[in-house]
Amino acid sequence: MRRLLIRPGAIGDCIVSFPALEFLRTDYTEVWVPSPVAPLVQFADRVCPISSTGLDSLGIEGLRPPDSLTDRLRSFDEIVSWYGTSRPEFRSALTALCERCIFLPALPGAGLSGHATDFYAQQVGAALGLTPRIRTDALKPRNSVVVHPFSGSARKNWPLANFRALRCELSLDVEWIAGPDEELHGAHRFDDLLELATWMGGARLYLGNDSGMTHLAAATGVRTLALFGPTAPDVWAPRGDNVTVVSHDPLSELPIARVLDAANRLLGSR
Numbered sequence: 001m002r003r004l005l006i007r008p009g010a011i012g013d014c015i016v017s018f019p020a021l022e023f024l025r026t027d028y029t030e031v032w033v034p035s036p037v038a039p040l041v042q043f044a045d046r047v048c049p050i051s052s053t054g055l056d057s058l059g060i061e062g063l064r065p066p067d068s069l070t071d072r073l074r075s076f077d078e079i080v081s082w083y084g085t086s087r088p089e090f091r092s093a094l095t096a097l098c099e100r101c102i103f104l105p106a107l108p109g110a111g112l113s114g115h116a117t118d119f120y121a122q123q124v125g126a127a128l129g130l131t132p133r134i135r136t137d138a139l140k141p142r143n144s145v146v147v148h149p150f151s152g153s154a155r156k157n158w159p160l161a162n163f164r165a166l167r168c169e170l171s172l173d174v175e176w177i178a179g180p181d182e183e184l185h186g187a188h189r190f191d192d193l194l195e196l197a198t199w200m201g202g203a204r205l206y207l208g209n210d211s212g213m214t215h216l217a218a219a220t221g222v223r224t225l226a227l228f229g230p231t232a233p234d235v236w237a238p239r240g241d242n243v244t245v246v247s248h249d250p251l252s253e254l255p256i257a258r259v260l261d262a263a264n265r266l267l268g269s270r
Contacts, residue, residue, distance in 0.1 A: 002028045004073070004098075006081040008050060009106055010152060011037060011193070011212025012236075015132050015219055016116045017082075023126035024080060032083075039194040040134055040216075055083065059090035073097040080124070082106040108235070116235055131239045134219040136194070139202035144173045145263070146203040146222075150182045151211035158209055158227050158251050160184075162259075169260050172204060172267065177213065205266055207259075209251075210236060218243050223266050227251060227259065 003026045007014055014037045021031065022043045031041050035049035050056075054069040073079065078100040084090030085103045095101045108119040118128045149163040167174040177196070178187035190196035197220045200206055206217035207225045218224040218238030225244050226237055229251025237245045246262050248254035 001026045001077045002030075002075060004030045004032065004076040004079045005044075006032045006050070006055070006079065006083040007037075007106075008034060008083045009037075010034075012210075012215040013107065013116075013212075015040070015134075015212070015215040016236075016239075017120040018132045018134075018219075019117060019130035020120035020124045020126050023121070023124055030076070036193055039192050040197070042135055050083070059084070059087060059093035061089070065093075070097055078102070080104065112235055114235070115239060117239055132215070132219045133221070134194070134197050134216070136198040136201045136220050139198060142175075142202045142204070144175050144203050145170055145205045145207060145267075146175050146177060146200050146217070148177045148206075148208040148211060148213040148217075149184070150178065150213075151209040155230050156210045156228075156251065158229075158254060158259075162254075162256050163207075165256055166207075166260055166263070169256070170263060170267075175203065179213075205263060207263060214238055225259070225262055225266060227254065229254070 005021050005024060007021060014033060025043055029044045030046045031044040032048045032050050032053055033041060035051055038047045038049050041047045054066045057063045057065045074097050076098050079098045080102045082104050085105055091103055104123045108116055112119055117130060121128055121130060147163055149160050151157050176184055176187040178184040178189060197216050200217050201220040201222045203222055205223050208214040210228050210231050214226045215238045218240050221242055223242050224238060228245055228247040229249045233245045233247050244262060244266060246259055
């Protein structure tokens with residue numbers, strides 16, 4: 001069987017769904033994801049950035065999808081899409097090109113009580129309790145703490161001043177990371193998320209907010225300290241034995257001493 005998986009979403013949302021996507025692997029599996037996520041998909045026969053496919057033109061009145069797109073979609077025996085679920089015109093156009101189309105909600109509803117990874121697993125009939133993993137090349141370990149002090153929402157950010165104060169209390173060097181649109185002088189920046197994941201995996205500890213970078217770090221297996229405020233850790237915290245969560249709402253009032261204590265305990269454990 002030739003199966004296409006179309007998975008939009010932010011970095012963290014995609015990572016928590018990786019076990020479900022890998023469960024759907026078949027004789028030939030192609031995955032279309034956002035461009036930054038593409039290097040992280042390691043189980044597929046082919047991975048394409050959604051932006052390169054022309055998919056956004058499908059089902060739009062007055063727009064003719066490129067022949068390369070329609071020919072490609074017709075080549076699959078089954079398409080599982082988290083993209084366009086709420087757009088009837090998209091679903092209709094896709095179903096006209098591939099008879100076996102399955103449309104699934106891209107995000108869990110507000111009342112979700114279990115972990116997001118289990119939500120996606122249940123959608124496709126996969127086992128519950130799975131942990132997203134990203135395989136990286138082994139690097140020489142660095143005696144450092146990697147810190148990403150941002151997220152997709154200001155409400156989910158511990159104040160940058162607190163991260164800087166914490167740095168002065170830690171016994172190890174701090175290596176800052178930031179995305180292309182995040183202003184942080186001296187931060188390490190990577191164009192390829194798999195390269196970033198490999199680099200993060202060499203640190204003693206990763207520290208960050210509820211963000212895609214924190215999910216990325218946890219999926220590499222590096223010891224991870226995740227700070228959570230308004231979002232529910234039992235739903236959205238990275239999953240894994242290597243993950244420790246410190247939760248406080250509002251996050252701006254989380255004491256530095258509490259984070260320092262958690263970091264020191266993790267750095268002192270083996």
